[in-house]
Amino acid sequence: MKIRVGFGYDVHQLAEGEEFWLGGIKIEHNKGCVAHSDGDVLIHAICDALLGAANMRDIGYHFPDTSNDFKGIDSKILLKKTVEIIAEKGYSIGNIDSTIALQKPKIKALIPKMQETLSKVMGIDLDDLAIKATTTEKLGFVGKQEGISAYATVLIEK
Template identity: 75%
Template sequence: MKIRVGFGFDVHQLVEGCALWLGGIRLEHAKGLLGHSDADVLVHSICDALLGAANMRDIGYHFPDTAGEYKNIDSKILLKRTVELIAEKGYRIGNIDATICAERPKLKPHIPLMQETLAAVMAIDIDDISIKATTTEKLGFTGREEGISAYVTVLIEKE
């Protein structure tokens, strides 16, 4: 068996008038993330990590923000397609370890639903998805509540 590791990172600006999508679910919050798609930083980071591990470039290469068909798209669609892309190269997901960095809203109560939602999209066991949340102790753009970022490490396997 061959294993590979990938890393993903994404950040989007928080603005009024946008929905807040994180981990495939919509959260109630005064601000949402600005982007070409639904701007789900966690899903985008997972896609980048998976594509990187399979040596398939990044999310922007496969789903460019200049393409109209991806305008306002549900990022879960991009994630499902990413899993299909790596499967075409013979890879399957081993596990995912993710950290969302946000001052607010508090994410701890939403993590189980994020795990359940993402596991269903990727057709993997919920135990193979670790999601953690942290703040930056009010430092930087995250601390000023100007944006949210996500960091993801994945392991993929090839038989």
């Protein structure tokens, strides 16, 4: 068996009047992500980590923000396609560890729903997807509630 690891990172600006999608679910909040797609930073970080682990470039290469095909797209569709792309090269997901950096809203209670949603999209066991959340103690763009970021580390197997 061959195993590989990958790392992904994404960031989006937060603005009033935008929908807020995170971990595949819509969250009620006075701000949402400014983005070409739905702006789900967690999914985007996971996609980048999976593609990187398989040495298949990045999310922008496969789903460019210059294409109208992806304007406003549900990021769960991108995630499902990413899993299919790495499977074409013979890889499957071993596990995912991720962290969301967000000052507000508090999302601890929503993490199980995110895990359930994303594990179904990827066809993996719930126990193989860790999602954690942190603040930046009011420091930087996250702390000032100007943006959100997410990090993901994945293990894939062939």
